[in-house]
Every structure is written in C-alpha cells, then in structure tokens.
Amino acid sequence: MPETHEGATNPASAIGFLSDPATHGGTPVERVDTHISHIFLTSKEAYKLKKPxxxxxxxxSTLEKREAACRRELEVNRAVAEEIYLDVVPITRRDGGLHLGGSGDIVDWVVRMRRFDRTKEFDRLAERGALDVPLAEALADVVARMHRDAPVTPEYGGAKRVAATIRQITEAISTSPAAARLKNDLDAWASEAMPTLSRRAPQLDSRRRHGYVRRCHGDLHLGNICLVKGRPTPFDxxxxxxxxxxxxxxxxxxxxxxxxxxxxxxxxxxxxxxxxLAATRDYSGLSLxxxxxxxxxxxRALVAASRDTPDSHEPDARERLAFALDCLRRRTTPRVIAMGxxxxxxxxxVARLVAPRIDTGLGAVVLRSDVARKHLFGVPPEQKLPDEAYRPETSARVYNxxxxxxxxxxxxxxxxxxxxTFLSPEERKNVRLLAKRNCVPFSGxxxxxxxxLLRTRVRNREGDVSDAGVRVLDKQLALHVSPDDWIHVSSEISPDETASRVLSALNHSAG
Structure with a gap:
C-alpha cells in the first residue's frame, strides 16, 4: 500500500482549490483520479496534481520531489506531445488564499496541459471501429521516430531486468485479492515465461549492449495515445x-x-x-x-486481479493470463510469400488483408518496396520522390x-x-532463392x-505511399511478361474477395 505524506500543505486544500470553477474563471471542472494523481479538466486546459x-x-512524498516529478513529466512528454504539455505551475499561497502561479509561498506543483478531445483517444477509437490501418501505420511512424531519438540507457534492461519484471508480476498476482482462484493460471504462465526468458537471455543482454534499451515511453497502450491535429500523439x-x-x-x-x-x-x-520494423529495421527483435x-x-491480468471487487473481474484476469500463455506457446512457421x-x-x-491471416497470431511481416524506397532516401513514406529515385540501379538497391x-x-x-512489382525475371529468381537459402516454403x-481498370485505379490514388502514375504503368504494360511459375489471381473483384482467393491458393501452395 502507498504511504501518504502530506508535507507542507493539506492535499485537500489544493484539491478543493483546483476543483473550484472560480479558480479557472468560472469554467466547470471535471475531476479524474488515478492511483498517483488528481487531474482537473477545464474547457481548454488540464491540471495534474501528484498525490503525496x-x-x-x-x-x-515531499514538495521538492513532486516538483521534480512534474518537471520530469513535462520533459519526457514534450518530446512527442508538445501540443499537449504546456508548463509546470506552482500553487501559491498569498493574501490568505491559493493561486495558480505568481508570488507567495509554494504549497504544491501541477503540470499544466492543453485539454484534448478524449473521444479521440486510441482505445475509444478502437471501441467504435475507427482505429483503421492508416492510423496504425501513422502511429508506427511516430513511435519509430520516438525510439530513434530516445537516449540509450545501457545501465538498465537486459535479462536480469526482464527476469525481475516477471517475478514482480508473479508475486503481485499471487498476493492479489484473486490469488487463490488464479493460482493454476498463474503457475502455468510462470512455468512457460521463465524458460522462455532463459532461452532469450543472451539476446536480451546483447541488445542492451548494442543500444536497443532506451529511455522509452514505458506505458504505451492505446489509452495513452490520442489523435491531436490529425497526428497520433503518445502522452502520459x-x-x-x-x-x-x-x-x-x-x-x-x-x-x-x-x-x-x-x-x-x-x-x-x-x-x-x-x-x-520497416522504419527501424529492428527485425532481430521479432524473436523477443x-x-x-x-x-x-x-x-493487464495483474491490474484486473488487483481491483477492489476481484470476483467481478476474475474472468478478465483469467482470460488475460490465458492470452499471455498463448503468446508463449504459439508457434509461427517461417515462409516467403511474394506478391507481384x-x-x-x-x-x-491485398497484402494488408492477407498478411494477418498467414499463420497464427500476428501473421506475416509485410515488406513493401514503396516504403523501403522512401526510407532509403530518408523521406517520410507519403512524400513523393523524383524520377531519379526509380532508376534501375536504385530499384536494385531497394530489392536488395x-x-x-x-x-x-x-x-x-x-x-x-x-x-x-517483381517485374523482372531476376527479381523473381532472387526472391525464390531467398526461400531456398533459408529452407522455407516459397509462394509467388x-x-x-x-x-x-489499372489506369483508373492509379489515377484515383490519394494519400498512398506509391508514386507510380499512369506513365509508369504504361511503361510496365509495354515491357512486362507475367511469370508462368507464379500463381495468378484476378484482382478485378473486391479486395476482400481477392484476398480470400489468395489465401486459398496459399493454403495449397506452401512448399
């Protein structure tokens, strides 16, 4: 249980002050409480007061530590959420009353933020079916940049730290209100998690030494991401x-x-x-x-098991432990699928629809030439490239x-x-050789x-990564010869129907 330290002021006075509409020019105030903070929402701003x-x-526990935590929160979040995080403001006492900012004795500190539309938080978007693939890809671009710019922290991480985290999770669930009823589920998970960790320990330590342990977000679930001015924005x-x-x-x-x-x-x-992965090329991390x-x-199971009314949430905790165990037991089957x-x-x-349905779990990792070409030139995926970027020698680099x-x-x-596109016989030969060298099945x-219809589709493209226009298409039509040894599928029908036909063909072609 947390210890409470009121310090120099009664927290109730600061809470009452921030809850009072008069503090904010008469604007109504909505209060949200978390385990470690009180948050006060006005029409345009939000104030976060840390619990003592x-x-x-x-x-x-002290005024100084709360100030330091507020300033650190501002620092780590402004790197990706500058639109949200504004500044750190003291609550001061003067003339017998409390004030935001100004002179006087400082009684506490708050982080001042710009209020955003909570209906655009990603968990809420997901609940109403509005979290689509383009948003997921835009989020990936943001997170990749965030990790690229994050400080490397080799003093943390590695196998020992992961082992400690697993032990902490296990111990916390085993002492939760639902511990007795979750014992078998927890034992099953722990009995798989620790051996898996042992097998991955050398890789975990190697990645720590080579800069993959960084000062990350740390709590990057969908509820801590919001769409702000059309951009996925991690916060908190x-x-x-x-x-x-x-x-x-x-x-x-x-x-x-x-x-x-x-x-x-x-x-x-x-x-x-x-x-x-296309942005970071951190494919070695896949095995972790x-x-x-x-x-x-x-x-997540721990959070569910620790709630005040464990009986009503026990199925939730049990389901999440079952999901956790399934992640460890599920086996993927490497194979190469080329879609040209x-x-x-x-x-x-079609690749976007097919990839998640390959194998179990996450499916197949998609490697798209259009995205790889943009990264090769150091530009965002949606930025157009000049014609020089499509010379044969450049395309060869992209395929390599x-x-x-x-x-x-x-x-x-x-x-x-x-x-x-895989237009050239050489490109098709090389991708087949890739599968052969790795001793995995190939399907083209x-x-x-x-x-x-191709011309119509190319003309109507909007916001797509591909730069190919009608002129490029006409060159392709004049020169290409389709491969006889690949599976041919008509894409004149709907994408869903095309994907179903592709999956059916793949189920019969592996090997």
Whole structure:
C-alpha cells in the first residue's frame, strides 16, 4: 500500500482549490483520479496534481520531489506531445488564499496541459471501429521516430531486468485479492515465461549492449495515445521511475501490439508492426516479441486481479493470463510469400488483408518496396520522390534491401510477405532463392487486372505511399511478361474477395 505524506500543505486544500470553477474563471471542472494523481479538466486546459505518496516504485512524498516529478513529466512528454504539455505551475499561497502561479509561498506543483478531445483517444477509437490501418501505420511512424531519438540507457534492461519484471508480476498476482482462484493460471504462465526468458537471455543482454534499451515511453497502450491535429500523439509517459521507462524498444511497442490483438484488431496490429520494423529495421527483435507480448498481457491480468471487487473481474484476469500463455506457446512457421503485379493491381491492399491471416497470431511481416524506397532516401513514406529515385540501379538497391530484411525476419521465426512489382525475371529468381537459402516454403502470387481498370485505379490514388502514375504503368504494360511459375489471381473483384482467393491458393501452395 502507498504511504501518504502530506508535507507542507493539506492535499485537500489544493484539491478543493483546483476543483473550484472560480479558480479557472468560472469554467466547470471535471475531476479524474488515478492511483498517483488528481487531474482537473477545464474547457481548454488540464491540471495534474501528484498525490503525496511513496510506493516501492515512486516517491512523491515531499514538495521538492513532486516538483521534480512534474518537471520530469513535462520533459519526457514534450518530446512527442508538445501540443499537449504546456508548463509546470506552482500553487501559491498569498493574501490568505491559493493561486495558480505568481508570488507567495509554494504549497504544491501541477503540470499544466492543453485539454484534448478524449473521444479521440486510441482505445475509444478502437471501441467504435475507427482505429483503421492508416492510423496504425501513422502511429508506427511516430513511435519509430520516438525510439530513434530516445537516449540509450545501457545501465538498465537486459535479462536480469526482464527476469525481475516477471517475478514482480508473479508475486503481485499471487498476493492479489484473486490469488487463490488464479493460482493454476498463474503457475502455468510462470512455468512457460521463465524458460522462455532463459532461452532469450543472451539476446536480451546483447541488445542492451548494442543500444536497443532506451529511455522509452514505458506505458504505451492505446489509452495513452490520442489523435491531436490529425497526428497520433503518445502522452502520459512514465516519469517517476527511470528503470521502468528504460526498456528494450520491442517491449515498448509490445504494449500497443498486445492491446490491438486483445481487441481483435489483428490487421491493425500487423500493419503497426510491419511499418515500425520497416522504419527501424529492428527485425532481430521479432524473436523477443512473443515473450514481451506475454509479459504485457500478464501486467493487464495483474491490474484486473488487483481491483477492489476481484470476483467481478476474475474472468478478465483469467482470460488475460490465458492470452499471455498463448503468446508463449504459439508457434509461427517461417515462409516467403511474394506478391507481384503491375501498378494499380492492388498488391498493397491485398497484402494488408492477407498478411494477418498467414499463420497464427500476428501473421506475416509485410515488406513493401514503396516504403523501403522512401526510407532509403530518408523521406517520410507519403512524400513523393523524383524520377531519379526509380532508376534501375536504385530499384536494385531497394530489392536488395527487401531481401536482406526478409532474411532477418525469417531467421527470427516469422513468415514474410514481400509486396513489390517483381517485374523482372531476376527479381523473381532472387526472391525464390531467398526461400531456398533459408529452407522455407516459397509462394509467388501474381495479381492480374484489366489495363483500363489499372489506369483508373492509379489515377484515383490519394494519400498512398506509391508514386507510380499512369506513365509508369504504361511503361510496365509495354515491357512486362507475367511469370508462368507464379500463381495468378484476378484482382478485378473486391479486395476482400481477392484476398480470400489468395489465401486459398496459399493454403495449397506452401512448399
């Protein structure tokens, strides 16, 4: 239980002051309480007051420590959420009353934020079916940049830290109100988690040494991400404990992926992961993902088991422990799927639908040539490239990059779906050789479509990563010869129907 330390002032006076509409010019105030803070929402702003408590993972017990925590919260969150986090403001006492800012004795500190539309938080978007693939991909771009810019923290992380986290989760659930009823489920999970950790310990320690442990967000679930001015914006990063926030970057994204999977958003989870990996090229982290997904699900089980009314939430905790165990036991089967065709044939749309349904769990990692080309030139995926970026020698570099990344993906246990035109016999030969070298099955899918429909689709593209226009398509039509040894599927029907036909063909072609 947290210890309460009131310090220099009665917390009730600060709470009453911030709850009073008069403090905010008469604007109504909504109060939200969390385990460690009180948040006061006005029409345009939000004020976060930290509770004067001390636990085994944070210390807000003194005025000085609460000020430091407020300033640290501002610092770590403004890096990605500058639109939300404004400043740190003292609550002062003068002339017998409390005031926000100004001179006088400081009685406490608050983080002042710009209020955002809570209906645009990603968990709420997910609940009403508004969290689509483009949003998931945009979030992946934001998180990839956040991790790229995050400080490296080799003093944290590694196998010992992961082992300690598993022990903490296990001990906390075993002492929760629902402990007796969850014992068998918890024992089953722990008996799989620790051996999995032992097998991955050398990789965890190697990644710590090579810069993959960074000062991350630390609590990156969908409820801590909001759409602000059309941009996915993570907020409420952990500020109170550097060790908790300093993790392997794959553990940070595992919370997002797990949250999506739990909600049945496999397509979005697959798109988020594939886009993140395309930006970071951290394909070696894939072999850690099952363990990290499992740990994130176990944390959710702990939260459910620790609530005040455990009986009503016990099925929730049990389901989450079952999900955590399934993450560890599920086995993926590496294979290579190449999806080719002319511009406008629907490769990327169909790949997006097919990839999550390959194998179990997350499905196949998608490697898209259009995205790889943009990263090769150091520009955002939606930025157009000049014609020079499409010279044969440049395209060869793009395909080589795809094949290298696909090889890493296969070696770390995941199937891969390569989304590219594959117009030349050399490109098709090399992707087949990739599968042969890695001793995995190969399937080539060629999407066919009427030329007039291809032209219509290319003309109507909006906001797509591909730069190919009608001129490029006409060159393709004049030069290409479709491969006889690939499976041909018509894409003149709807994307869903095309994807179903592709999946049916793949089920009969593996090997």
């Amino acid at each position: 408590i001390k636990t085994n993972f944070l210390d807000f 990063a952990i500020e109170f404990n550097e060790e908790m926030a300093s993790t392997d970057v794959i553990y940070d994204i595992a919370f997002v992926v797990m949250d999506m999977l739990e909600r049945g958003l496999r397509e979005q989870a697959n798109a988020f992961l594939s886009r993140y 993902l099952p363990l990290f997904l499992s740990m994130r699900a176990a944390v 065709g002319l511009s406008g044939s629907g490769k990327s749309t 990059r795809l094949l290298r990344d696909a090889g890493h993906t296969l070696r770390h246990g995941f199937p891969v779906l390569l989304d590219a 899918i060629w999407l066919e479509c009427d030329p007039d």
